[in-house]
Amino acid sequence: MSTELIPSLPESVAEIVEVIGRDQALHLIGSLPQSGSRAWRVCIYVPKRLPSVDHPLVRVLGWKDASKLVRAFSGMILQPSNCRFIVRSARNRRIREMAEEGYSVREIAHGVDLSVDWVREILSKGKRGNRQG
Structure with missing residues (x-):
């Protein structure tokens, strides 16, 4: 596929892609609400541990990828581009x-x-x- 059909991703998204892959990262970002007045960003808190299989990250990504995010970004607030x-x-x-x-x-x-x-x-x-x- 031509590179013009696959736009490069901002660094704020690329670091998530490295952990869970492009499709899952874009799926996660697409499920997040706008972060305050900054329409170009979304915001997510990654807990230090997943308390249950009912956690929002698990519901969106599944246990395996949610666990990968927790290992990579434990306790961090991520503010990736919304990728619109x-x-x-x-x-x-x-x-x-x-x-x-x-x-x-x-x-x-x-x-x-x-x-x-x-x-x-x-x-x-x-x-x-x-x-x-």
Whole structure:
């Protein structure tokens, strides 16, 4: 797979990926609420030990990966990036694909739940980027 399809991850996420893998790290991050007023970050406390199989980390990751996090980040508060840029990148790529397939801007907007104006903006940015390359 091309590296343009797999955006590089911020260091705050990469350190979690090293412990439990990319898919599990992104799943964990996707399940976390926004951290206060900083919309680009989420926050999680990793306990020093897992008190039970009912702990939120275990429910999200399973016992094995939750235990790995506890061993690696025992007692720490982690504030990784929310990684929304990955979802946004995939959505924008799909918008460009739909346009190339002949869908109207209105159909694309409806399909990705964005305004027509926003879809036009994304498509125009893609065209400008292609001219520069």
